[in-house]
Amino acid sequence: xxxxxxxxxxxxxLSMLLNDTRYRSYTFQFIALILLIALMxxxxxNLVRNLAEAGLNISYGFLNVPxxxxxxxxxxxxxxxxxxxxxxxxxxxxxxxxAFLACVTATILGVIAGVARLSKNWLVSKLMSxxxxxxxxxxxxxxxxxxxxxxxxxxxxxxxxRGDNATSSMLFDAFAFTNRGIYIPAPVWxxxxxxxxxxxxxSIIAAIIYRRYAVSLLFRTGKLxxxxxxxxxxxxxxxxxxxxxxxxxxxxxxxxxxGFNFRGGLQIGAPLIAxxxxxxxxxxxxxxxxxxxxxQAISKGQTEAASSLGxxxxxxxxxxxxxxxxxxxxxxxxxxxxxxxxxSSLAIAVGYADITATLGGITLNQTGRAIECVLLLxxxxxxxxxxxxxxxxxxxxxxxxxxx
Amino acid sequence: xxxxxxxxxxxxxxxxxxxAAASTLDDVKARGSLNCGVTTGLAGFxxxxxxxxxxxxxxxxxxAVAAAVLGDPNAVEFVPTTGKTRFTALASGEIDFLARNTxxxxxxxxxxxxxFIGVNYYDGQGFMVPKELGVSSAxxxxxxxxxxxxxxxxxxxxxxxxRNNNISYEPVPVETNAEGQxxxxxxxxxxxTTDASGLAATRATFENPGEHIILPEIIxxxxxxxxxxxxxxxxxxxxxxxxxxxxxxxxxxxxSANVEEMTTNTTNPEVARLLGTEGTLGEMLGLEADFAxxxxxxxxxxxxxxxxxxxxxxxxxxxxxxxxQWTDGGLMYAPPFR
Numbered sequence: 001x002x003x004x005x006x007x008x009x010x011x012x013x014l015s016m017l018l019n020d021t022r023y024r025s026y027t028f029q030f031i032a033l034i035l036l037i038a039l040m041x042x043x044x045x046n047l048v049r050n051l052a053e054a055g056l057n058i059s060y061g062f063l064n065v066p067x068x069x070x071x072x073x074x075x076x077x078x079x080x081x082x083x084x085x086x087x088x089x090x091x092x093x094x095x096x097x098x099a100f101l102a103c104v105t106a107t108i109l110g111v112i113a114g115v116a117r118l119s120k121n122w123l124v125s126k127l128m129s130x131x132x133x134x135x136x137x138x139x140x141x142x143x144x145x146x147x148x149x150x151x152x153x154x155x156x157x158x159x160x161x162r163g164d165n166a167t168s169s170m171l172f173d174a175f176a177f178t179n180r181g182i183y184i185p186a187p188v189w190x191x192x193x194x195x196x197x198x199x200x201x202x203s204i205i206a207a208i209i210y211r212r213y214a215v216s217l218l219f220r221t222g223k224l225x226x227x228x229x230x231x232x233x234x235x236x237x238x239x240x241x242x243x244x245x246x247x248x249x250x251x252x253x254x255x256x257x258x259g260f261n262f263r264g265g266l267q268i269g270a271p272l273i274a275x276x277x278x279x280x281x282x283x284x285x286x287x288x289x290x291x292x293x294x295x296q297a298i299s300k301g302q303t304e305a306a307s308s309l310g311x312x313x314x315x316x317x318x319x320x321x322x323x324x325x326x327x328x329x330x331x332x333x334x335x336x337x338x339x340x341x342x343x344s345s346l347a348i349a350v351g352y353a354d355i356t357a358t359l360g361g362i363t364l365n366q367t368g369r370a371i372e373c374v375l376l377l378x379x380x381x382x383x384x385x386x387x388x389x390x391x392x393x394x395x396x397x398x399x400x401x402x403x404x
Numbered sequence: 405x406x407x408x409x410x411x412x413x414x415x416x417x418x419x420x421x422x423x424a425a426a427s428t429l430d431d432v433k434a435r436g437s438l439n440c441g442v443t444t445g446l447a448g449f450x451x452x453x454x455x456x457x458x459x460x461x462x463x464x465x466x467x468a469v470a471a472a473v474l475g476d477p478n479a480v481e482f483v484p485t486t487g488k489t490r491f492t493a494l495a496s497g498e499i500d501f502l503a504r505n506t507x508x509x510x511x512x513x514x515x516x517x518x519x520f521i522g523v524n525y526y527d528g529q530g531f532m533v534p535k536e537l538g539v540s541s542a543x544x545x546x547x548x549x550x551x552x553x554x555x556x557x558x559x560x561x562x563x564x565x566x567r568n569n570n571i572s573y574e575p576v577p578v579e580t581n582a583e584g585q586x587x588x589x590x591x592x593x594x595x596x597t598t599d600a601s602g603l604a605a606t607r608a609t610f611e612n613p614g615e616h617i618i619l620p621e622i623i624x625x626x627x628x629x630x631x632x633x634x635x636x637x638x639x640x641x642x643x644x645x646x647x648x649x650x651x652x653x654x655x656x657x658x659x660s661a662n663v664e665e666m667t668t669n670t671t672n673p674e675v676a677r678l679l680g681t682e683g684t685l686g687e688m689l690g691l692e693a694d695f696a697x698x699x700x701x702x703x704x705x706x707x708x709x710x711x712x713x714x715x716x717x718x719x720x721x722x723x724x725x726x727x728x729q730w731t732d733g734g735l736m737y738a739p740p741f742r
Contacts, residue, residue, distance in 0.1 A: 054495055055517045055635060068560040070575050080563035149586075157591025159537070179592045180549060180576075259547040260537075260594045261574065270592065351554070351577040361488070362577075365555030368516040370492045 047371070062367040063088070069362050071353045073269050084363045091358030092380065098272060098354065099341040099384075102279035106340060107333075109280055110287025115317065117292050128288065135285035141346050143282050148274035148350040155179040161257050174254055176262050179270060183255035186266035190249035200239040207234040218319075271352035275344065283340050290332045294325035326399045334392040338385050345381075355380055428500050428632070428639035429473070429690060437479045440466035441499035444484040446581065448605060448713050448720040449505055458482045461713040462503040465524060465630055465647060468699035469501060472646045472691060477702035487555045491516055494633060501643055503630040505599075507557045517634040521644035522651075524629055524706075526726040526735050528622035529558045530600040532607060535615050537594060542621040546571035551584045551593035553577075558598055561624035581606060595619075599626050605720045642689050649696035652678055652738035653705035655729050660704040663697055678741045685741060696741075706736065 017027045051057060063085040070080050074090045075097065117128035135143070158178050161169065170176045176183040214225040243250065255265030298321050306316040347354040348361055355377065364373040432438050442450035442462055450460040458466075458480075467477040483499050494502045495517070505527075506512070508520040531550075533539045542565070552559050554577035566573050576593045578584040585606050588596040596603070600622060607613045630647065632640050653659070656675050658666050667679045676682035679700075680693035687693065703709055710727065714720040728734025 050496070054633065056495065068563055070563045070566075070573070072575050072577070080567060152587060152590045152592040159591065179590060260545075261547055261549060263547070348579065351579075353577070357554070357577065362555050362559065365487050366560065368491045368512065370488070 051371075058372060059369070060372055062363070062369050062372070065367075067363060068366065071358065072351070073272065073353050084359070084367065087363060088355065088359040088376070091353060091355035094352065094358075095341070095344055095347075095354040095356075096384075098275050098279070098347065098352065099337075099344050101276050102283065102340045102344070103337050105276070105280035106283040106287055106336070109284030110336075111291050113284060113288035114291025115295065117288060118295055132285045132288050135281050136289070140278060140282040140343050141349060143278040144274055144346055144349055147278050148270060151270045151274060152179040158257060158261050161262075170255075174252075176255055176257075178262070180261070181267050181269040181273065183262040183265045183267050185252040185254045186264070188251045188253050190251060192246040192249040195246055196239060196242050196250060199242040200235075203235050203238050207231045210234060269352070271347065271350040274350050275347050275352050279340050279343055283336050283343075286339075287333060287336050290329050290336065291325070293332075294327075294329035295321055297328045298324050323399075327401055330392065330396045330399060334389055334396070337388050337392065341384055341388060342381060428636045429642055432473055432500055436474065437481050438466065438470040438473065438501060439481045439483055439499045440469070441483050441485045441490055441493050441502040441504055442466065443504045444486055446505065448718065450482075450503070459713070461525070461709060462505065462630070464703045464709040464713065465503045465650075466501065468650055468703045469643055469646045471702040472649075472695035472699040473642065475692070475698055491518070494518065494631065497633075500639070501630060501632055505628045506631060508627045508629050508631075509557060512631075518631045519634050519637075519640045520629045520631045521640055522629050522647045523627040523735075524647060525601070525627075527599040527601050527626035527628055529561050529597060529624040529626060530603050530622050531595045531597045531619040532588070532603045532616055533595045533619060535617055539595075539619070542619045542623065543569055543571070545573060545595060547573070548594040549574045549576055549592070551576045551578055551587050551596045553581065553584060553598055554579060556598075557626065558624070562597055565623045585609070599628075601714070601720075601722050604722060605714075608719060608721050638690065642691065645685075645689060646695070646699050648738040649678060649699055649741070650703070650706045650709065651729075651736050652741055653696070653700045654707040654736075655731060655738065658700055658705060659708060660701055663701045667694075667697060674741055683742075 017023050048058070064083050066081045067084045067087040068080055069087070071078055071087065071090050073094060075093050076086075076090060078086055078090050113128045113131055116124050117132065119125045119128075155177050156179065158176075158180060161176065161178075174185050210230060211227060214227060218224050253264050255262040255267075257263075302320055302324070303316055306320040307313075311319065344354055345356040345360075348357045351357070359373055359380075360377045364370055367373075440463075442458065442460075445451040446460070448460055450458060450462040453459050463482070466480050466482070470480045471477040483493060485493050485499070485502070485504060490502055490504055490506065491512070493499045502518075503524075505525070508523065512518055513520055531542050531545070533545075539545060545566075550562060550573050552562055552575050559575075559577075562573075562575070576587060578587055581598065581602060584596055584598065587593055589610070596606070598606075600618065603618050607616050607618070610616060630643065632643055652674075653663075656672065656678065658675060658678070663679070666675055667681055670676055670679070670681075673682060677685055679697045680686050680695070684693070686695045689695065692698075704712065707729075710722075710724065711717060714722045716723060724732070724734060726735045728736060730737040
């Protein structure tokens with residue numbers, strides 16, 4: 001009869017770092033880490049020493065001196081006497097603006113194209129295949145340049161709208177499509193307008209609550225409430241009523257041709273449009289493929305089962321297939337959003353004032369502080385990318401398969 | 405084994421870093437070629453020709469320095485730089501010499517630690533507008549849309565000009581001259597602004613140059629000149645006096661055609677000192693006595709270089725203007741060779 005005995009608790013010996021499998025992997029990881037740190041330190045020290053030798057230093061003082069240049073699109077107050085930091089802020093906001101717009105439109109476009117590519121209608125599915133294959137396989141820079149060049153070459157210059165024998169005219173006297181951009185009426189916020197806006201915001205919340213209620217009612221009882229027209233009614237009716245109750249506080253400022261350009265109204269510059277459109281259609285093609293992959297990942301039996309319950313194809317897609325497909329779609333979608341944000345740095349090709357154009361372009365050039373500017377740029381894109389990733393991962397967790 | 409490779413790499417990198425500290429003149433001589441930074445391509449100033457050889461007004465300065473230092477105008481490695489990379493390339497030692505329409509400004513000279521060795525082209529910023537716009541002065545441009553090459557000193561001058569005159573404008577930033585030209589012709593901007601020499605060169609390529617006018621206002625001084633790193637004064641002297649040798653040669657009537665004959669026959673003592681038959685100017689620079697002669701023989705004097713690359717006989721078609729010799733009412737003036 002054997003006796004059970006505890007394994008020998010040998011004291012820790014240094015050689016175990018190499019010989020004991022429990023410790024060996026940590027040992028090598030630690031050595032690799034030290035080497036990595038040493039390499040980075042060497043490169044850093046080398047940089048600082050070489051800069052010092054050339055009489056240069058790393059200094060961020062330039063951020064506070066006046067930038068000296070003007071920017072054509074700025075959502076915050078900016079003039080040529082503002083600081084370089086302010087110019088960088090203008091660039092950051094412009095980057096975020098175009099990235100946001102492009103993410104939204106690319107998603108819409110991608111979902112439509114992805115679903116339509118699987119359509120049983122031969123023409124629709126083939127058209128979508130052509131769209132996806134063409135846009136996916138040509139670099140985005142080329143699309144940006146192509147759209148921008150088309151805009152500047154095809155649309156009329158503002159002076160074509162002038163004079164008695166003008167060759168172009170404004171659409172409804174409110175919209176002007178020129179090669180410098182599109183001019184549309186801008187809202188003028190009068191007193192009381194905030195109440196209308198607040199009503200609208202409340203309507204949005206109410207619409208979301210209604211839709212959630214309708215969905216939960218459907219899941220609980222199988223009773224299907226109409227979605228489309230009640231949502232539209234909740235969104236629009238109270239705001240329109242409030243608009244007239246308050247005595248039409250929101251007016252429109254129409255663009256008018258004055259001097260060299262249209263003045264007044266809202267200008268959406270040609271660079272923004274080119275960049276936005278190009279990023280949307282390009283990334284939309286990739287998202288379409290993600291959506292198609294997601295839908296095809298759902299077993300055909302699900303569709304057939306849903307159909308046999310009498311659901312119409314649109315309902316099958318919205319209630320059965322898409323919710324499950326989202327699990328497959330969202331992780332690659334995160335990458336696409338990151339791509340849009342990073343690709344927006346190609347703005348420089350069409351003169352859109354994003355962060356790469358202001359901080360990484362003009363400021364860098366005018367101050368000569370290349371290392372500082374590039375480090376800041378890297379920090380910015382890293383922060384934005386990680387933030388997008390984090391937010392989308394939270395969303396991904398919320399739609400992932402709940403295992404109970 | 406991995407470790408030894410790693411430390412080997414460290415050692416090599418350390419040595420390379422240390423070597424950068426040695427004098428540039430010695431480096432260039434040891435290497436046997438000059439690393440010269442130029443533009444990525446601007447007709448007349450620096451661009452590769454059909455055979456892939458770099459030529460142009462700035463390129464000639466590079467070749468002159470190589471001829472003076474190494475005795476061979478072709479011993480030049482041309483490094484194309486953009487507006488963005490030019491200063492980093494010079495500061496890091498990737499290039500020895502930057503000859504690339506770069507405006508001499510205070511902050512570039514002082515804060516960025518460079519030495520401008522002189523001016524090889526005096527320029528100024530102007531505006532070009534279509535005639536049909538009916539504008540006769542830059543001050544009438546209130547509210548105009550302006551095409552502007554981004555990241556240049558012209559961009560800053562533009563902002564200052566409009567602010568000083570209390571008028572507004574909307575910039576359309578473009579990257580290159582070609583892009584600016586296209587935008588301007590498409591009417592995407594009302595006016596195009598850059599150095600007046602650039603405007604003239606650009607207008608010359610239009611189908612109907614007569615339909616465009618260059619407004620009378622010149623709103624800035626743009627002294628364009630080559631530059632070297634600050635701190636290596638010997639190298640700065642070498643390049644500076646090669647440039648001045650080209651300018652002085654024109655003033656003294658020395659050309660690439662007659663330089664041989666002048667060397668033997670001249671009675672003018674300054675010409676003799678310039679060409680190295682008298683005095684020890686070359687020796688003082690650490691070069692051969694005939695350094696200037698080699699530079700002039702290979703590239704011609706300043707006037708010849710101007711005429712060949714950007715002068716009125718070329719498609720660029722620039723008049724000498726401010727860039728004439730001081731004896732002809734221009735600003736080109738070389739200090740005495742003595």
